[in-house]
Amino acid sequence: MKKRSLAVIGTLLIMVAIMAFSLDTSKTIAPLVVVKKDSLASVTAFKQVYTVLMSARCMNCHPSGDVPLQGDDSHLHTMFPKRGVEGKGLYAMKCSNCHQPTNVAGLNKPPGNPNWHLPPANMKMVFQGRTSNQLAKQLVNPKTNGHKTLQQLIEHADDGLVKAGWNPGEGRTLPPMSHAAFKKAWITWIKNGAYAPESK
């Protein structure tokens, strides 16, 4: 009788263990990015990517200091709002106090997005002043790119705030190519090895 009880308990434990594994959806394996090592294709694509990332619509929120940039000439944001710990501003000067969930109609009115922010203080992800060599290396390094894997980098091309660059509100110049062309170049750069152009 005792042996039979132990066998039943053992069977139940094994079933629970199997169920625990089969129900654990939090540990799904991230899809692997198939990388083909083609430095020429990769670097050629990154040259296009770089023109977009260094355009005002992208660079203005990746400043070298703690004040965002503003306008097509990337001047310091008027009123000098500061980054803050989370990149969302400080006190009465938080980004979303002026930047609404959507663009405000009219010239010189604040562009909007529900997630308007700068990179956080502990990982500033600076674009301003970076050479293409420096920026490419920074973008693929999880210690400097917001802890992103290659797959997450690819997905980041469709991030809502990234795409807001192509919907900047009235009177603001668009990035130098369409979002579709940018995304194609971005993925081409990554899938061919995410090579950094030579430093000059």
Added chain:
Amino acid sequence: MITLNINKKTYKVDANPDTPLLWVLRDIIGLVGTKYGCGVAQCGACVVHLNGEAVRSCVTKVSRAEGKKVVTIEGLSATNAHPLQKAWLELDVSQCGYCQAGQIMSAAVLLKENKKPTDQDIDNAMAGNICRCGTYLRIREAIHLASELQGKETSGK
């Protein structure tokens, strides 16, 4: 109809959801303490609190305020006894006064989040509130005084 909670009272207003909150406050409800300055979120005269944040009501659509708590300068204190209001009177901060409601509402968020702000903290918080009379130094002094008053009130409780 849009239902709004302003200064702890409920209002039902007949307004287009895209109407700026400032228009609703001033023209429909009649709370005219909040001022219109630039209309493009550049000057800070129209600052009110939306769920405790110092939003600029000239560019905030009234639909954003639905289901949230709005506090205007009229609702900062029922008896005008907020430490900032006391400090403002004590130091006679206002000159023409037009920007002061916005200044006080911005400063209130600062003091809520930072009980003992430094000059730099005050500059960081208040740089978006413009005063054409140039009362900036008195504003800074009054915020320091309000911080002290707030500290005494808290320790006295």
